[in-house]
Amino acid sequence: MRRPRLTSRMLVHVVLIAMSAAFMMPLVWMISTSFKTNQEAMQMPPVWIPESLSPEQFRKTLDEQERQALKAEEAGDKDFEKRYQGPLGYVKYAFRQYYDALTTGADKLGYSPFPQYAKNTIYICILSVIGTVAANALIAYGFARIRWKGREVLFWITLATMMVPFPVTMVPTYGLFKWLGWIGSFKPLWVPAWFGSAFNIYLLREFFRTIPTELTDAARIDGCSEFGIFMRIILPLSKPALSVVALFNFLYMWNNFLGPRIYLTDQRMFTLSLGLQSFQSQHGGTQWHHLMAASAVMVVPIIVLFFFTQRTFIQGITLTGMKG
């Protein structure tokens, strides 16, 4: 196809740039608000780069801090901490909203809430990702490379279960975990991942089927067991597909809200999703700068992850979305 005329090319760019601005604005606004003071957040007309980040403001804050330190010394208080001293002073100053937001209530709780939530989330994500990759690879191999009676029927049933969303099975599943005594623990969130899921089985099966049978036949003649073939031939050749499954499961668990909402009861065990929601329900409506800082902590790692794994991402989305 020949390249379109210059005017129409320009028009396309104008539309795309306008749309890009609209798509990026909310994220930029989130980051901008997260560095503001509460007053600046509520300022009208809004500013994009907060004035409180300027070197003059930083200077003033340092002077103020100096005055308070002197006052504290006169009063005999030796514990006064100069928060923004040292080479990283400005960074500490710039991120003070983050520090305040993420440790809100730490005195009362006895731990810093958001670092704790992050730890919990990562713990669940890791266990779930390992389980998902291991289980679905095994299952998909069983469906893709071994002939056995009942395989087609079971695969058809497996595909049909994609239509069953979690809310449908939520009540009995909750009952089951209650019976096991797992409510209030992380187990209901990651244990099911170790038993496979339809979408991942489908995805990996499609991939395994593209691997030439000559490779596995040769190994079989050499006396390699089925499990040996799986471990030594299929898995090493399937890294792209396995990383798609791992990445998407990680995202799903990072995002998951309904599960943690139901199963986690102790605030100390909250995930980031649940922690952010409970933070919002307590401080919403006023502390927008803190809310944006807490949200950024959930969003930024995912965006960084995206930039490191862009190819896997795009590949995965195309793989999972193109099933006609």
Added chain:
Amino acid sequence: MTRGERRNQISGLLFISPWLIGLGVFLIYPIVCSFCLGFTEYSVLRPPMYVGAENYAELMGDEVFWKALKNTLFYAAFALPLGTITAVALALLLNAKVRGQTVYRTVFFLPSLVPMVALAVLWLWLFNGDYGLVNYIIKSVLGLVGLQSLRPPAWLGDPNWSKPAMIVMAMWGTGHAVVIYLAGLQGVPQHLYEAAEIDGANVFQRIRHITLPMISPVIRFNVIMGIIGVFNLFAVPYVLSADGAPNRSIYFYVMYLYDNAFRHMRMGYASAMAWILFLIIFALTAFTVLMSKRYVHYGE
């Protein structure tokens, strides 16, 4: 069965054995169990008590149930078509061999990475009636065209505007679909366009008669996934307002299911709702498949 066949049968079953457990314990058992629980009164504290079809009868007369269902259908009726049209349109623009295609694609894609809870918190702030960026922009535009007297809506604080606000939020996360459609478009054979061009077809005719039919299977698959997604909607509206305020205008199906199960402790009633949800999704999927048969194109 020969020895080899038997060996295959055993190793095949061994490989899929985690799934046999998973399928049984986390899918078939809960589906059957919630069907049975739907005919009981069950509060977890006491064993379930059989009540016949009472739950279903009560649901039919339950105003909140109908409200939640209507809200969900309303949202689906606007968010799905608008989201699909936006995503396909953006993908078409990107597919027009523009320079910087990957940059634009990344820009459109990034918002769809934002976790649901963070998305809701962020848009609560953007849609804030007094200090929100959205209303600031609207006011500026109104000021420019000399309509200062018009007041922008309170969005999530106004029952008439809360659902449109949620639809805007959904469209912001449509970049995921843009990537899918773009990949679909790149799979359309070039010679079709060349042939059409020789026959004198203009851009719109080419889109109408080549592009859309060729990517129709992709569109259909994503619409079906979208339907399932809409009936799963929970995190975003729950963060916006746990009881669907204002005036239950953003109270969705799964929120009511959740409230019945875990706030009112009416597990039996919630199970009846779960089964109805299952049937609705099944019916809508079947409907989409049947309706789209005429329009969906499958290779040669």
